[in-house]
Amino acid sequence: MTDHPPLRSYGRLKSRPIKPRQAALVEARLPELRIRPGPVDPKALMPAATEAWLEIGFGGGEHMAAQAARRPDVLILGAEPFTNGVASAVRHIDEHGLRNVRLHDGDVRELTARLPDGAVARVFILFPDPWPKARHNKRRLIQPAMVAELARILRPGGRLRFASDWADYADQALELFTAHPAFAWAAARADDWRVPPADHVTTRYEEKRLGDCAPVFLDFVRG
Template identity: 40%
Template sequence: MSARKHPTGAPWRNFHGRFKGKTLKPSQEAWLDEDLGPLSPGAVDWDVNPARNPIDLKEYFGDREIWLEIGFGGGEHMVHQAVTNPEIGIIGCEPYINGVAMLLGKIRASGAQNIAVYPGDVRNMFDVLPDGSISRAFLLYPDPWPKRRHHKRRFVTEGHLTPLAKSMKKGGIFRIATDIPDYVRQSLEEVPRHGFEWLAAGPSDWREPWGDWIPTRYEQKALREGRVPHYLTFRRV
C-alpha cells in the first residue's frame, strides 16, 4: 500500500498532540489575526508551496545567523534570546495555538524585530529549510511521551533528528533541556547517532543551565514538583 498523501501531493504526517486548549482571550485572538501572518513564513504552508521548495531565509532575516526553537511553549525563552541577541534571526515552531498566541503577546511587548513564527509541525519546516542554514537549535522541555509505546513519538528519534542534522551548519549547537531521566537516556543514545557529538566534560555540563538561560514555566513546574532539570549540549559534526 502506498503512503498517504496530502491533497497537494506532499507526504502526509500524523501529528500526536494538541493544537488548541482553552478558549483564547480577545487580545490573543487579535494578536493571531494581526501579527501572525507577517511573522509566519508562508512558503511552509502546503497550499502555498506544495513542491516544498527551500524557503528564502534572506527574505526574513537578511544575512543574520539563524537559530531555531522547536516547540517554544509560551515563548519566554525565544523572546529572551531574540532581545539578547538582536544580531541573529530566530524561527520558532509550535503547533499549539495557545502557545503561539502567548508568544505573539510577548513579541509585541518586547518590540523584537528578529523573530519568525511557524504555527505547526516542525517537520514541515524542515522540509523547506535550506541545508546547513541553522546555527543553533533549542529543544526545551519537549513532550516526554512517558509511556514506552509512545517513545517513538519523541523528538529524539530518526524522523526528527535526521532532518534537523541536515538543516544545521557543521559546528552548530543543539541544546536540549528536560526533567525526564528517560528522555535524557534516549537523547544521549539517539542524538549522537544522527550527526552530533555530546559536549560534556563533567557533571556540571549537564547539571547547570547555560549562561544565557532563563527558567521557563515548564522548568519552574518541574522544580516545584521535585524533578531535576538536565541541560544537554550537542555539536553538529
C-alpha cells in the same frame, strides 16, 4: 505502497479560550510573523541577520523572545503547533518590539523540510512533550529520522540544545544524538548537563517540575 505521515509528536492543539485582546493581537500580527509556504531562505527573511536559530516547540515563547531580545542580529525561527502558545509568543514579540522572530504555527517537520542544508546555526528543543507511557514513546519528537534532519539543517560547528525533566527521554536523546556521526556531545563534566547553561532562560513549563528528574541539559556540536 502508500507513504504514511509521521506520527504526531505533540498532544492537544488548544486548551483554554484565547482572550479577546490577545486574539485581536494574533489576528493583527501573526500574518506578518508567519513563515510563508514554500522554500525557506533565512537570508531572505532577514537580510541583515548574521545567522539563523531555530526553536522547536517554543511553548509560551518566553525563551524564544528572551533570546531574540539578547541577539537582535540573529533571525530566530520558532515552531509550535499549540494555539495558546502561539498567541502567547505573539504577545511577547509585540511587547518587546522584536523584529527578528518568524513563526511556524504547526508541526516543525513541515518547516525543516523547507529549509536548505546548513541553514541554521543553533537549535533549541526545550522540554518537548515526553510521552512518558512506554506505548507512546514512538510519538516522541526525537527519533532517528528527526536527528538526521537536524544534522542536515545545522551548519558545521552549529550547536543543538535538548533539555528534558524526564530521565528516560534524556537518556534516549543522548543515545540517538551520539549515535549519529554528525553530532558530538559537548559535556566535559557532570555540571555541564546538571546546571542550566549560562544563556538559558527558564520557561514556565520548566518551573512546574512535572517530570521525574531535575532538568537535564544536553548540548551537542555539529561536526
